[in-house]
Amino acid sequence: MDQTxxxxxxxxxxxxxxxxxxxxxxxxxxxxxxxxxxAATRPTPADEKLAKIASNTxxxxxxFTRRRAARQTSDMAEQMKQTYGEITMLDFPQFxxxxxxxxxxxxxxxxxxxxxxxxxxxxxxxxARGEQTRTVxxxxxxxxxxxxxxxxxxxxxxxxxxQCHHVSNNAPRDISDLxxxxxxxxxxxxxxxxxxxxxxxxxxxxxxxxGPRIAPSATATEGYPRNDDIVKYLRNAxxxxxxxxxxxxxxxxxVTIENHWGLSADPMNVRIILDEINHPYCxxxxxxxxxxxxxxxxxxxxxxxxxxHTTVHAKYWDRWGEVDLRRCVQILNEANYQGKIALExxxxxxxxxxxxxxxxxxILAAL
Numbered sequence: 001m002d003q004t005x006x007x008x009x010x011x012x013x014x015x016x017x018x019x020x021x022x023x024x025x026x027x028x029x030x031x032x033x034x035x036x037x038x039a040a041t042r043p044t045p046a047d048e049k050l051a052k053i054a055s056n057t058x059x060x061x062x063x064f065t066r067r068r069a070a071r072q073t074s075d076m077a078e079q080m081k082q083t084y085g086e087i088t089m090l091d092f093p094q095f096x097x098x099x100x101x102x103x104x105x106x107x108x109x110x111x112x113x114x115x116x117x118x119x120x121x122x123x124x125x126x127x128a129r130g131e132q133t134r135t136v137x138x139x140x141x142x143x144x145x146x147x148x149x150x151x152x153x154x155x156x157x158x159x160x161x162x163q164c165h166h167v168s169n170n171a172p173r174d175i176s177d178l179x180x181x182x183x184x185x186x187x188x189x190x191x192x193x194x195x196x197x198x199x200x201x202x203x204x205x206x207x208x209x210x211g212p213r214i215a216p217s218a219t220a221t222e223g224y225p226r227n228d229d230i231v232k233y234l235r236n237a238x239x240x241x242x243x244x245x246x247x248x249x250x251x252x253x254x255v256t257i258e259n260h261w262g263l264s265a266d267p268m269n270v271r272i273i274l275d276e277i278n279h280p281y282c283x284x285x286x287x288x289x290x291x292x293x294x295x296x297x298x299x300x301x302x303x304x305x306x307x308x309h310t311t312v313h314a315k316y317w318d319r320w321g322e323v324d325l326r327r328c329v330q331i332l333n334e335a336n337y338q339g340k341i342a343l344e345x346x347x348x349x350x351x352x353x354x355x356x357x358x359x360x361x362x363i364l365a366a367l
Contacts, residue, residue, distance in 0.1 A: 044367055046102075046364070047102070049364050049367045050102035050103060050104075050364070051104065051105075052338075052339075052340055052341055052367065053100070053102075053103050053105065053340070053341055053342075053343065053360060053363065053364075054103065054105035054106055054107045054165050054166065054311075054340045054341065054342040054343070055092075055095075055096040055099075055100050055103050055105070055106050055107065055162075055342070055343060055356070056106070056107040056109075056168075056313075056342045056343050056344045056356070057089070057092060057106070057107070057108050057109045057112050058107075058109045058168060058344055059343070059344055059345040059346065059352035059355060059356055060080075060095075060352045060353065060356070061109065061111075061112060061352075062074070062076050062077040062080045062081070062351075062352060063077075063080055063081055063084055063085070063086060063087050063352075064086070064087060064088060064089070064112050065086055065087070065088050065116060066116060067116040067137055076351065079351065080351055080352065080353070083351070083353075084099075084353055088115070089108065089112050089113055089114070089153060090152060090153055090156050092106065092108070093106065093156045093157050093159075093160040093162040094156070094160050094162075096160075096162050097160050097161070097162050099353060099357075100343075100356070100357070100360060103162070103360075104161060104162050104163065105162070105163055105164075105165040105340050106157075106162060106163065106164050106165060107164075107165060107166045107167075107168055107311070107313070107340075107342035107344070108164050108166070108167050108168070108202075109167075109168050109170075110139065110167060110168065110169040110170050110171050110193070111138075111170055113139035113141070113149075114139035114146065114149060115149055116137075118145055118149075119137070120143060120144070120145035121139060121140060121143050121145035121146040121149055122137040122138060122139055122140060122143075123137070123138050123139075123140040124136065124137055124138075125138065138171055139171075140192070141192055141193060141195065141196030141199075142192045142195075146196075147199070150196055150199045150200055151199070153200055154199065154200045154201065157200070157201070163201055164197075164200050164201060164202045165202060165203055165204070165310075165311065165340050165342075166202060166203065166204045166205065166206070166256075166285070166310070166311040166340065166342065167193070167196075167197050167202050167204075167205045167206070168206045168258075168313075169190070169193055169205050169206050169207055169208075170208065171189055171190075171193055172186045172187070172189040172190035172193065172207050172208070173186050173189070173208070173210055174186040174210050175187065175190070175207060175208065175209055175210035175211075175236075175237060175240045175241070175244075176209050176210045176211040176233040176234070176236040176237035176240060176262075176263060177210055177211065177236065178232060178233070178236065183210075183236060183240060186210065186240070187240055187243055187244060190205075190207050190244050190247075190255070191244065191247050193205060194244070194247055194248050194251050194253050194255070195251060197251075197253040198251040198252055198253050202253060203253065203254060203310055203311075204253060204254040204255070204256050204283075204285065204310045204311050205248075205253055205254070205255060205256065206256045206257070206258045206260070206285055206311075207241070207244060207255055207256070207257070208258075208260055208261075208262065208264070209233075209237050209257060209260075209262050209263040209264045209269075209273070210237070210262060210263075211233040211236075211237070211262050211263055212233070212262060213261050213262055214261075214262070214265075215230055215233070215262055215263050215265060215266060215269065216229035216230045216233070230263070230269075233263055234263065234269065234272060234273065237263055237273050238272075238273055238276045238277060241255060241257070241273055241277055241279075241282050242277045242279065242282070244282070245277060245279040245281040245282035246279075246281075248281040248282070249279075249280070249281040253281075254281050254282065254283060254310055255281060255282050255283075256282070256283055256284060256285035256310065256311060257270050257273060257274065257282070257283075257284055257285065258284070258285045258286065258287050258290065258313065259286060259287050259290045259291065259300060259304065260287065260290055261290070265290070265291070265292050266292075267296070267300045267303040267304050268303070270284055270304060270307070271303065271304070271307065274307050283307055283308060283309055283310060284304045284305075284307035284308045285308060285310065285311040285312060285313065286300075286301050286304040286305065286308050286312050286313070287312075287313040287315050287344070288301060288312075288313065288314055288315040288316075288317075288323060288325070288328045289315040289316070289317040289319065289320070289323055289346065290313075290315065290317075291320075294320035294321070297320055297323065298324075298327060298328065298331065301328060301331050302331055305331060305332065305334075305335035305337060306335060308335070308337060308339065309337075309338070309339055310339040310340070311339055311340055311342065312332060312337065312339060312340070312341050312342070313342050313344045314328065314329070314341045314342065314343055314344060314359055314363055315344045315345070315346055316345050316346065316348055316355055316358070316359050317346035317347055317348065318347055318348040318349075319346075319347070325359060325362040325363060325366065326362055326365065326366040329341075329362075329363055329366035329367060330366060333366075333367070341363060343356040343359045343360055343363075345358075345359055
């Protein structure tokens with residue numbers, strides 16, 4: 001879709017987008033150009049490689065102090081706490097510095113924000129599952145207590161020299177929902193969190209696309225199959241992410257879309273949303289392994305890398321067998337990716353700390 005028609009002046013982002021897509025078209029048309037031909041580059045010094053890495057709270061969530069009613073009681077949580085100790089988000093900058101020497105950036109999961117002993121910084125909602133209900137507490141960065149806690153986190157980062165680069169956010173929901181009130185509420189939550197990200201110096205924040213956990217499929221017709229349902233969700237996602245990107249531009253925080261179930265599980269849907277918005281404050285934050293089938297492991301990553309500039313989740317997840325981390329990093333290198341690579345170990349033969357250390361070794365070797 002051409003965003004610069006009607007005699008409007010093309011913005012630098014429009015021109016970059018045109019040059020990127022035009023270059024892809026030329027390469028595809030020329031039999032003499034190899035898609036995988038690496039550019040000649042000098043070896044990257046070790047300190048420059050480490051500067052591209054971010055630790056990640058999600059694979060280490062088992063270590064975190066949780067609200068008593070929601071404590072992790074699994075064997076994994078108990079074993080990891082015995083081995084590495086119990087921590088809070090305020091401890092994580094120092095934990096990163098000690099556990100991953102040389103790493104100076106962090107990717108923080110929204111579900112671990114806040115002091116669980118202080119209800120003043122949390123909002124509550126009731127979640128129903130069958131006939132049972134439970135109360136869920138979610139950190140509210142707009143509260144006075146929440147803002148003070150964020151200031152404390154920022155102080156810890158300044159003291160340790162370990163900075164928050166990205167927030168992987170699950171709090172904003174219903175971003176593509178067909179109910180306008182739910183969608184409006186989700187956008188407002190995202191804006192509140194964008195303010196919080198600016199407060200702690202984060203460069204980007206993931207927002208889930210929302211909608212059905214499994215995106216609608218095409219239905220059979222007398223002619224060619226149609227998928228009218230997905231269009232409704234895509235249209236809402238485009239409107240929502242455009243509004244969030246506009247707000248992100250005001251506070252200096254990019255809004256990112258990760259392949260993270262729903263609409264975003266299909267890289268083409270992510271590309272559609274980003275192309276339609278065509279906004280410098282809205283981009284992709286690809287995850288190596290969050291795919292619905294194994295053939296997307298590398299092809300999906302290739303599809304999203306032209307849209308990724310700030311954050312990527314390097315993930316090891318044995319859902320599809322062995323993940324070739326070096327091949328994934330090579331895809332990043334071929335895309336000339338200059339952003340951060342967050343270590344997100346999901347599942348496999350190690351615990352979260354061991355898994356992230358293994359990933360760090362493999363990624364540094366491939367950069």
